Amino acid sequence: MGGSAQFIVGNTYSKIPDDAAVYSARRGIKKQHDVTIYVDVLDNPDLIERVTFDLGSTFTPPKFVHNTPVPVKRPNGAQAWRFATRQSVFGQFTAEIKIRGSGGSTHDVSHYVSFTPESRQRKGAVMRFNEPRHERPFRMAALSDDAQFGIELEMSSPSYNSEYQIAQNLEETNDLQIDVIDTWSGGRSTSDHWKLVPDGSITCNISQPDCNRFEIVSPPLRSGGGLSQVNKILRGLSGENVRVNKSCGFHCHVDVSKYSHRQIVKICQQFIKYEDAMDAFMPKSRRSGSNESDRYFQSNARAVKDQARSSYMSGIWAAHNLLSNCSDTQELANVMCPNGRYYKLNLQNLKNGRQPTIEFRQHSSTTNYEKVSAWVRFCVRFCENAANLAPPTPFKRGRDVDSKFEALFCFVIKDRALRNFYKKRKDLLEYESDGPCCTDCSSGRGCSQWLIDA
Template structure:
């Protein structure tokens, strides 16, 4: 892989779903720590500040909390400074008693205006090819095709994608925004949205997921990803090795001693964590 460290120019944004604390307490705590934040009615407008909105998808659904759910949406961030700000926000939410459960998600947008049609095709091929392995990096409620807010990429969509010659045709194939890799955000925000990760308030977990998914975007721009339909026949260990080779090339000592490498290692540890709970 050409780039092995965080791309300082690749913008990103996050949507943090949570519950358990009043909206005014969130605003107060973040403002006190120097975070520019405002409480707003629900909207899809990109702001220069953090915005806190009501989220009906987590409201009184498994939360046991009469306050309902919130979604905290970041402004456009980038680089190490952006990751540091994300970490601060997550730490503040944790400190004031915010909570997450299986109704919550942690959505990441990456700026994608520099991706062409082939770049998007590569990214969807990559996610489809390794979806079974990526499933094991997240809680069971975010796996497979069972969560209405992050559905799987279908083989029929991948087959249709091969014939697409325009971005409009690609958008017609991936019409829903409620899939693990949301193309529709490109038309609205100029981003590609990763929707699969479960809700989290852990700073390092959030930072590592942003970094990990950025590595996928960067890789998709560099070389064609071969689509294969043998993913169900390939065990997870082999899929993990294939993913590592795709991102980093031939394994060499020290090839993981960088930001993308450490994010990959973090995800493999997440997989081990979930597998140990099943064993």
């Protein structure tokens, strides 16, 4: 039943050198003041759902929403969790701040932005936010309006239940055209329709040695409407006799046509930085070092490091430097994926010009919409945020995977609902068995729907 949290409102300040200041587009005045307006939560940060900073009509946009606090140390050394917005401004102003709790209650605060260094500002008063309502789970952030993606889900069905039957049933229940393609190569062209394409990489379950092996491939999808189409398809599949096992993959394509070459480089650098953190919430068969990974979704980090070792540097710093020095997409794709498309992050579509997407290949297949939706949101947000962040700094040697996981969701994904979803998945996968109980493939049956259909 609700709770309370203490918080402090304030701002940091630094003067921007005259030769580095830019002009305001609306007023033609140099913006010489760098400020970060913050709400530091001193305890119980998950009681706060989000903080909205309304900076006024002279800002574009006037409001900034922060829903994932960053851990910081207060001047007295105490731990706090910071909701903030950083701005370059030309004059002082008052920010109207709205704090929203996890039960829906709100608290409004006004803050006059100071142009003196934080150490010389009057210390902010400790205030208290009370949430009398029941806390609700965080909701995953909506996809941006211009987010474009596509999915491929590998599946199998008994030999008597053909792809044509499945396609016909999906069309009848979803008002969507489903094309059945007879050859894998015929399914590679981009289409406006959903497709069922044969896939010889799948291994049939031991109980169905003569299964039909196929993947269902989406057309290019956009934002929330695209996820709604995915939901329709998966609801339709729930009435079909389809199967997934650990040989089946779920590939997510993210459209990166709006990003520059340098932004795509940053996406790649963030990927190799956090690759082992992503391994932590994948089944063991889909982590680096497994037979399946070595064949179908190899480690990009290992590939880049191996190439960097032959240069004048070594280790993860050399890997980041090697990516930074790639002059174009062709060179970048050759460094990230030196032996073709079978890598966790596949850039071959950018290299050959087939379509402007990068492909996340590591996730296991599923018919569960929540898992598909979460992974699509993760991949899209990973690209969007990595592209717009500063180039990443590699972790210091010895950083453990748990802290990398927290950093991934705090600084790159910035979505606590996704963090909680994958934290639960990560914790459950720690108990995954390597034995036949959890293979559900050619050697036995599965023991956990969460782990297999994951």
